[in-house]
Amino acid sequence: MPVERVLPSSEGHDLIELTREIAAKEVAPRAAVEESAGRFPREVLRTLGASGLLGLPYPEEYGGAAQPQEVYLQVVEELAAAWLAMGLGVSVHTLSCFPVAFYGDAGQRERLLPGMLGGDLLGAYCLSEPQSGSDAAALTTRAVRDSGGFVVNGVKAWTTHGGVADFYTVMTRTSDDGARGISCLHVPAGTGGLSFGAPERKMGMRSSPTAQVRFDDVRVPADALVGAEGEGFKIAMAALDGGRLGIAACAVGVAQAAYDAALAYAKERRQFGSRIADFQGVGFMLADMATTIAAARALYLDAARLRDAGRPYGTRAAMAKLFATDACMRVTTDAVQIFGGYGYVEDFPVERYMREAKVLQIVEGTNQIQRLVISRALARD
Amino acid sequence: MNIVVCVKQVPDTATERKLRSDDKTLDRDAADGVINELDEYAVEEALKLKEAHGGEAAVTVLTMGPAKATETIRKALAMGADKAVHLTDDALHGSDALSTSYAMAQALGRIGFDLVVLGSESTDARTGVLAAMLAERLGVAQLTQAKKVEVSGTSIAVERVTEYGYDKVEATLPAVVSVVEKINEPRYPSFKGIMAAKKKPVETLSVADAGIAADQVGLAGAWSEVAEFAAAPPRGAGTIVKGDGDGGTKTADFLVTKKFI
Ligand SMILES: Cc1cc2nc3c(=O)[nH]c(=O)nc-3n(C[C@H](O)[C@H](O)[C@H](O)COP(=O)(O)OP(=O)(O)OC[C@H]3O[C@@H](n4cnc5c(N)ncnc54)[C@H](O)[C@@H]3O)c2cc1C
Ligand SMILES: Cc1cc2nc3c(=O)[nH]c(=O)nc-3n(C[C@H](O)[C@H](O)[C@H](O)COP(=O)(O)OP(=O)(O)OC[C@H]3O[C@@H](n4cnc5c(N)ncnc54)[C@H](O)[C@@H]3O)c2cc1C
Numbered sequence: 001m002p003v004e005r006v007l008p009s010s011e012g013h014d015l016i017e018l019t020r021e022i023a024a025k026e027v028a029p030r031a032a033v034e035e036s037a038g039r040f041p042r043e044v045l046r047t048l049g050a051s052g053l054l055g056l057p058y059p060e061e062y063g064g065a066a067q068p069q070e071v072y073l074q075v076v077e078e079l080a081a082a083w084l085a086m087g088l089g090v091s092v093h094t095l096s097c098f099p100v101a102f103y104g105d106a107g108q109r110e111r112l113l114p115g116m117l118g119g120d121l122l123g124a125y126c127l128s129e130p131q132s133g134s135d136a137a138a139l140t141t142r143a144v145r146d147s148g149g150f151v152v153n154g155v156k157a158w159t160t161h162g163g164v165a166d167f168y169t170v171m172t173r174t175s176d177d178g179a180r181g182i183s184c185l186h187v188p189a190g191t192g193g194l195s196f197g198a199p200e201r202k203m204g205m206r207s208s209p210t211a212q213v214r215f216d217d218v219r220v221p222a223d224a225l226v227g228a229e230g231e232g233f234k235i236a237m238a239a240l241d242g243g244r245l246g247i248a249a250c251a252v253g254v255a256q257a258a259y260d261a262a263l264a265y266a267k268e269r270r271q272f273g274s275r276i277a278d279f280q281g282v283g284f285m286l287a288d289m290a291t292t293i294a295a296a297r298a299l300y301l302d303a304a305r306l307r308d309a310g311r312p313y314g315t316r317a318a319m320a321k322l323f324a325t326d327a328c329m330r331v332t333t334d335a336v337q338i339f340g341g342y343g344y345v346e347d348f349p350v351e352r353y354m355r356e357a358k359v360l361q362i363v364e365g366t367n368q369i370q371r372l373v374i375s376r377a378l379a380r381d
Numbered sequence: 382m383n384i385v386v387c388v389k390q391v392p393d394t395a396t397e398r399k400l401r402s403d404d405k406t407l408d409r410d411a412a413d414g415v416i417n418e419l420d421e422y423a424v425e426e427a428l429k430l431k432e433a434h435g436g437e438a439a440v441t442v443l444t445m446g447p448a449k450a451t452e453t454i455r456k457a458l459a460m461g462a463d464k465a466v467h468l469t470d471d472a473l474h475g476s477d478a479l480s481t482s483y484a485m486a487q488a489l490g491r492i493g494f495d496l497v498v499l500g501s502e503s504t505d506a507r508t509g510v511l512a513a514m515l516a517e518r519l520g521v522a523q524l525t526q527a528k529k530v531e532v533s534g535t536s537i538a539v540e541r542v543t544e545y546g547y548d549k550v551e552a553t554l555p556a557v558v559s560v561v562e563k564i565n566e567p568r569y570p571s572f573k574g575i576m577a578a579k580k581k582p583v584e585t586l587s588v589a590d591a592g593i594a595a596d597q598v599g600l601a602g603a604w605s606e607v608a609e610f611a612a613a614p615p616r617g618a619g620t621i622v623k624g625d626g627d628g629g630t631k632t633a634d635f636l637v638t639k640k641f642i
Contacts, residue, residue, distance in 0.1 A: 014575045022569055052572035065572050 003256060003297075005074055012071040015056075019075045022051060023082035031083035031207075035352060038199075038206035040164055042122075045089055048079070049119025054093055058101050062113035069242075069304035073249040077297070080253030084356040085208035087253055089122075091246030092160045096123030096169040098239040099184050103227035112186060116167065124165035125243075126156035126213050127236050133158075134369050136171075137179040137233055141215060143172035150174075150185065150225070152193075152218040160363075162211030163196035165189055169239075170213075171232050182232035185224045193218035204355030241314040242307070243364045244321035248300035251321075251328035251360045252293060258328075258335035258353040259289045265348075266338055282338060289331045296324035315377040322370035325360040332357040382438040382532070382554075385494045386427040386462065387485065387515075390414040390446045390453035391505040398505070404600060405607040406475050407505060409447060416453045419500025421460070421567040422560050427498045428461045429565065430532055439463045441492060445473060445485055451583065458578035459570035465581070466492055470588040475600030478506070482514030484598050487591045489519060494555060496537065501526050501559040512559035522552030528563040 002020065007013050026047050034041055048054060056072040058064025067075075072094070080087025097116045100108055115121050132138040141154025152172055159168070168187045175181035187194065197212030227235050263286055266277035276282045303316035332354040336343035343350045361367045392398045392412035399408045424442070431438040442457045442465035444450050454465045468488045476484060489497060497519075502509040516523030524530075527539035528547060535554045540547045542561050570578070588595050596602055622631045636642045 011572075011576060015572050018570065018572060018575060026569075047569065050571060051569050056572075 001260075003077075007071060007074070008068060009071070012067070012074075015065075015067065015071060016074060016078065018051060019053065019078045022047065022053075023078055027079060027086050028082035031085075032346075032349060032352065034207045035083075035085070035205075036346060038201075040085075040207055040209050042164065044083075044086055045093075045122055046120070048086065048090060049122075052119065053079075053090060054119045054122075055097070055117030057094065058097065058113065058117050062101070062109060063117040064101075064113075068308040069245065070301055070308055073245055073300060073304050076246055076249040077253040077256070080250035081257040082253075083207075084250060084254050085205050087250045088205065088247075089161070089208060091243065091250060092125060093123045094246065095239050095243040096125040096165075096167070098242060099169055099226045099235045100186060102238070103184070103231065103235050104186075108186070108223065108226065112167075121166040122161055122164065124159050124161040124168050124213070125239070126159050126162075126168050126170040127240075128156065128158045130155060130157045130212075134366060136236065137182065139171060139173060139182065141170070141172045143174050143183060143185060145174075146219070149219055149221045152185065152187070152215040152220065154215050156213040156215075158200070158210055159213045160208060160210055162209060162213045163199065164209055168194075168213060169226070170215075171236050174229055174232075177230070179233040180230050182236070183229050184226040184232040184235045185220055186226055187218065187220055187224065191218055191220060203358060204352065205359055240364055241317050244317045244370075245300055245303055245307070247360055247364050248296070248303075248317070248320040248324035251324040251357070252297045252300060254353050254356050254360070255289070255293050255296065255324075255328040255331040258332040258350055258357075259286070259293055261348070261350055261353075262286065262289065262335040262338040265342075269340075276338070285334050285338060289334055292327040292331060296320070296327045299323055315374055318365070318370040318373040318377075321364065322367050322374070325357070325367060328357040328360055329354075382430070382434050382495045383441070383493055384427045384430060384438060384496045384498060385441045385443050385489060385492055386420070386423050386457070386498045387500075387511070388420040388424065388442050388444050388453060388457050389417040389500075389503050389505075390444065390450040391417045391503055394418075394504050400607075400610050404475060405610060406600070409449070414449055414452060416456050417500055417503045417505075419502060419504075419560065419562060420457075422562055422564055423498045423500045424457045424460050424462060425565045425567040426530055426558075426560050427496075428568075430496070430498075430530065434532070441466060441494075443485065443488060443492065444468065445476075445481065445488070447474075454583055455575075455578050456570065458581045458583075459574040460568060461570075461574060463581065465583045466586055467583055468586045468591060470593075472588045472593075472595045472599045475603060476598045477603040477605045478508045478510050478514065479604050480598040480602045482511055482518055484588070484591065484593050485511070486515055486518035487593045488586055489515070491586065491591055496532065496554060497521075497557045499557070499559040501561050512557050516557040519555075519557065522556040524550050524552055524556055525559045527558050527560050530558055530560070530564070 055064040056067040060066045076087050076091050100112050129139050143150040143152045166189050170185045170187050174183040193216045195214045199209040199211045269276045300320040303313050303320045306313035335350040336354050393415045396412040399411045401408045427440045431440050440462040442462045445468040499512045512525050524539045526542045528542050529540040531538045538551045541550045
C-alpha cells in the first residue's frame with residue numbers, strides 16, 4: 001500500500017503520483033538486477049531528469065520547479081524506496097547544485113543553472129579526501145590563482161557519480177587559513193587534467209559509482225569560483241545541512257521498502273500452523289518498525305518545514321539524519337530477521353536493503369558527527 | 382499541420398472489470414479509468430510528428446467518454462498535446478463501434494484535421510475497427526497498424542505490420558493512421574507538463590454541438606446488441622508435472638498438447 005502523505009498543495013500530489021508511476025515502471029523493476037551487476041543506469045536518471053525531478057527545489061526562472069523541501073524530499077523518499085542508488089543520486093545531484101543556486105552571482109546562475117537543473121546533466125559533490133573525512137576542514141586539494149583563473153591539484157575521495165557526472169562542485173584550499181582557507185569551484189567534466197579512480201567495490205548501493213576524482217593541473221577560469229574566496233567551508237556546510245535531509249529521506253524510503261516486504265511476508269509465511277505475523281514476537285517487531293518509520297518521516301518533514309519557513313534548521317536536520325538512518329539500519333536488520341533464511345539470500349530484496357542502510361549512517365557526516373553537531377548546538381545556544 | 386489524436390479512457394486492466402446488469406454496458410464507475418495503453422503510443426507519435434514538423438503543427442486530443450474521462454485527457458495534455466476536445470453526452474452511452482465512429486467523425490469534421498492518429502485497439506472493447514470506420518466515414522485514406530510513420534509535405538508513408546513482416550503504404554493527407562506499440566516509446570509527462578496541462582484549453586462538445594443525430598448513437602442507435610453475458614469461468618487448478626528425471630520430457634509433452642511448442 002502506498003504511504004499516506006500529507007502534502008501542502010495539489011501540485012505536490014501530482015508530483016508524488018508522477019514519481020510513483022516512474023518509480024514503479026522504470027526504477028524498481030531494475031534495482032535487483034543492476035545492483036548485483038553493479039551497473040550505473042545513467043538512462044534512468046535521464047528519465048527522471050526529463051520529467052523534471054533533477055531540479056525540484058530550485059527557482060522556476062532557472063528551470064527548477066520551485067517545490068518546497070517538504071515535497072521534494074518525499075519525492076526522494078519514494079525513489080529511494082524503489083532503488084536507493086536513484087534516490088540518493090537525485091539527492092546528491094540536488095546537493096551539488098546548491099552552491100551555484102544560493103552563493104553563485106547572477107551571471108553564474110544564468111549561465112550554469114538552467115543546464116544543471118534541466119535534467120540532462122548530472123552533478124557530483126567533492127568534499128571528502130583520502131585523509132580528511134569527518135574533519136573536512138583539513139582538506140588539502142589546492143587551487144592556486146594563475147593568469148586570471150585557478151590551477152587545481154589534489155585528490156578527492158568517495159565522490160558519488162565520480163567519473164560519470166557532468167560537473168563537479170569542488171571544495172579546494174585557497175589559503176592555509178584552516179576552514180577559512182577553503183573555496184568552492186564549479187568544474188565541468190572534460191576539463192583537462194581531471195581523471196578518476198576505479199569505482200570503489202562497495203558493500204551495497206553498487207549501482208551508484210563512488211570514485212576518487214584527481215586533479216592534475218586542472219585549469220578553470222576565474223568565474224568558476226562560487227561565492228567569495230574563503231567562503232567554501234561555510235558553503236559546504238550549508239549544502240550538507242540540506243543534503244542530510246536528503247539522506248534522511250532516503251533512509252525512510254529504504255526502511256519503508258524493507259518494512260513493506262517484511263509485513264507482506266509475515267502475513268503469508270506459516271509456521272506452527274499460523275501466520276508468523278500472528279506470533280507476538282514477530283508482531284511486536286513489525287509494530288516497532290512501523291512506529292520508527294513514522295517517527296523518522298515526521299522528524300525529517302519537521303526539519304524540512306523549518307527550512308521552508310526560512311528558519312534555522314541545521315540542528316533539526318542533523319537529528320533527522322541521525323534518527324532516520326539509525327532507524328533504517330534497525331528496520332532493515334529486523335526485516336531480514338522476519339524473512340528468516342530467505343532474508344539472507346539475494347532472491348528476496350531485504351538483504352539488499354540491509355546492505356544499503358549501512359552507508360546512510362556514514363555519508364554526509366557519520367552519525368557520530370551528527371551527534372557532535374547536535375550536542376555542540378545544545379551547549380552553545 | 383493539424384494532428385488530432387483519439388484517446389480513449391478504459392478501465393485499468395489491472396483491476397477487475399465488470400458489466401452492468403441493467404443495460405449490459407461496461408461498468409465504468411467500478412474501475413479506475415486510465416488512458417488506453419496504445420493511445421499513449423498514438424499521443425507520442427503525434428508529438429513526434431509535431432516536433433519533426435517544426436512550429437506550425439498542433440496536436441489536439443479527441444476523447445469520447447463520460448465526465449471522468451477528463452483525467453485521461455489531462456494525461457495526454459501533460460505529455461505535450463496542445464488542446465483537447467471532449468465529446469460527452471448522456472445520449473452517447475452504450476454506443477457500439479459503428480455509432481462511435483459516426484459520432485467521432487462528426488466531431489472530427491468540426492475540429493478539422495490533416496492527420497488523425499489512433500491506437501490500433503482498445504483494451505476494453507478491443508474491436509480494433511475504429512480507424513477503418515473513421516477513414517470510411519471521413520472519406521480519407523486509412524493507414525492502419527503502423528509501426529513507422531513519416532510525413533513530408535502532404536504525403537504520408539507508413540510501415541504497416543502484417544503477419545509476414547510489413548507493407549509500405551503511402552497516401553496523401555488528410556489521412557487516418559492507427560499505430561501499434563512497436564512504433565515508439567511513449568514519454569512520461571514532466572512535472573511542468575502536468576502543471577501546464579491544467580491551463581490548456583479543453584472544449585466540451587455535446588451531441589447537439591457536434592451535429593450528431595441523437596437517435597443514431599447510444600444504446601438506442603446501436604446496430605448491435607449485447608444479448609447476454611456470463612462471468613468468465615474461474616481458472617482451473619494448474620497441472621503439476623512431477624519429474625523423476627523425466628520432468629523436462631513431460632513438460633514438453635504437455636506444452637505440445639497445448640500447441641505451445
Ligand atoms: C558510498 C559513499 C558515498 C560517498 N559520497 C561522497 C560524496 O559524494 N562526496 C563527498 O565529499 N564524500 C562522500 N563520501 C564520503 C563520506 O562523507 C565520508 O566517508 C564520511 O564523511 C566519513 O569520513 P571517513 O570515511 O574519512 O571517516 P573518518 O572521518 O575517518 O571516521 C572514522 C570513524 O571515526 C569516527 N569519528 C571521526 N571523528 C570523530 C569525532 N570527532 N568524534 C567521534 N567519532 C569520530 C567516525 O564517525 C567514524 O566512525 C561518501 C562515502 C561513501 C561510503
Ligand atoms: C462490454 C462491451 C460490449 C460491447 N459490445 C459491442 C457490440 O456488441 N458491438 C459493437 O459494435 N460494439 C460493442 N462495444 C464497443 C464499444 O461501443 C466501443 O467501446 C466503441 O465502439 C469503441 O470501439 P473500440 O474501443 O473497440 O475501438 P478500437 O477500434 O478497438 O480502438 C482503436 C482506437 O480508437 C480510438 N478510440 C476508440 N474509442 C474511442 C473513444 N471513445 N474516444 C476517443 N478515441 C477512441 C482510440 O485511439 C483507440 O486506440 C462493446 C463495448 C464493451 C465495453
